[in-house]
Amino acid sequence: MSEDAIRLRSVTRRYGSDGTSVTALDEVSIAFPRGTFTAVMGPSGSGKSTLLQCAAGLDRPTSGSVTVGGTELTGLSETGLTLLRRERIGFVFQAFNLLPSLTAEQNVALPLRLAGRRPRRDRVREVLRQVGLGDRIRHRPAEMSGGQQQRVALARALITRPEVLFCDEPTGALDSRSSREVLALLRGMVEREGHTVVMVSHDPVAASCADRVVFLVDGRVHGELAGASAEDIAARMATLEVVPC
Numbered sequence: 001m002s003e004d005a006i007r008l009r010s011v012t013r014r015y016g017s018d019g020t021s022v023t024a025l026d027e028v029s030i031a032f033p034r035g036t037f038t039a040v041m042g043p044s045g046s047g048k049s050t051l052l053q054c055a056a057g058l059d060r061p062t063s064g065s066v067t068v069g070g071t072e073l074t075g076l077s078e079t080g081l082t083l084l085r086r087e088r089i090g091f092v093f094q095a096f097n098l099l100p101s102l103t104a105e106q107n108v109a110l111p112l113r114l115a116g117r118r119p120r121r122d123r124v125r126e127v128l129r130q131v132g133l134g135d136r137i138r139h140r141p142a143e144m145s146g147g148q149q150q151r152v153a154l155a156r157a158l159i160t161r162p163e164v165l166f167c168d169e170p171t172g173a174l175d176s177r178s179s180r181e182v183l184a185l186l187r188g189m190v191e192r193e194g195h196t197v198v199m200v201s202h203d204p205v206a207a208s209c210a211d212r213v214v215f216l217v218d219g220r221v222h223g224e225l226a227g228a229s230a231e232d233i234a235a236r237m238a239t240l241e242v243v244p245c
C-alpha cells in the first residue's frame with residue numbers, strides 16, 4: 001500500500017475560457033503521507049479550496065494526476081468518483097450541513113444508509129462517544145451548540161472509516177473554546193488512530209495543531225513549515241499577504 005494517502009502530481013486547474021481564464025492551481029505537486037495532519041494556508045484566492053476539491057475528487061484538474069491510496073482519480077468515471085468519495089474520503093466543512101430533522105445518531109448513520117449499508121447502532125454510538133457526544137445521541141441540531149454540531153459532522157465523516165479526512169475551515173464558524181475542542185479531536189485522531197487529515201484554514205492557531213503547514217500563493221506551493229507555532233505561522237502569512245503598491 002502507498003505510504004501517501006493522497007498524491008498530486010503537476011496538478012493544474014483552470015477556470016473559464018481563454019479570454020477570462022483563471023489558473024487556480026498551477027502545476028502543484030504535493031503528497032499527504034498517511035497518519036499526518038497537514039494544514040493548507042494562503043491568501044484569499046490562492047487556490048486552497050481548489051486544491052482540496054481536486055485532492056478529494058470533488059473537482060477534476062485540467063491536467064496532472066491525483067492518486068488516493070494508489071487509485072488514480074483522473075481515469076475514474078463520475079460513478080467511480082462518487083463511490084470513492086463516499087467510501088474512502090471524509091469531509092467536514094465550515095457549515096455543519098447536518099439535516100435538521102434528524103437526531104445526532106441519525107445524521108451520523110446517514111452516509112452508511114446512502115451507501116446502502118445497514119448502520120450498526122453500537123458503531124454509530126461509539127463514534128459519537130469518540131467526539132464526546134455519547135450523551136447527545138437523540139438531540140437534533142437545533143438543540144446543540146455550534147461546537148457540538150461540528151462534532152456530529154466529524155462523527156458523520158468518520159463513520160465510514162475514511163482513508164483521508166478533508167476539512168475546509170472546520171473552525172471558521174466556532175468560538176475559540178469550541179474551536180479548540182474540535183482541533184484537539186482532529187489532533188487526537190491523527191495521533192491515536194493514525195488518521196490522515198488535510199485542513200484548509202485561515203487561522204494560524206488552528207494551523208499550529210497540524211504537523212506541517214503548506215503555503216499556497218497564486219496557485220503554487222510557496223514553502224511549508226513543520227511543527228511551527230501560531231506566531232511563526234502568522235509571521236509567514238504576513239509576508240505572503242503583502243499587496244504590492
Ligand SMILES: Nc1ncnc2c1ncn2[C@@H]1O[C@H](COP(=O)(O)OP(=O)(O)OP(=O)(O)O)[C@@H](O)[C@H]1O
Nearest residue numbers: 015016022024042043044045046047048049050051
Ligand atoms: N468556479 C469557479 N469559476 C471561476 N473561477 C473560480 C472558480 N472557483 C475558484 N475560482 C478562482 O480560482 C482562484 C482560487 O480560488 P479558491 O477558492 O481555490 O481560493 P482560496 O484560496 O480557497 O480562497 P479563499 O481563501 O478566499 O476561500 C480564485 O481566483 C477564484 O476566483
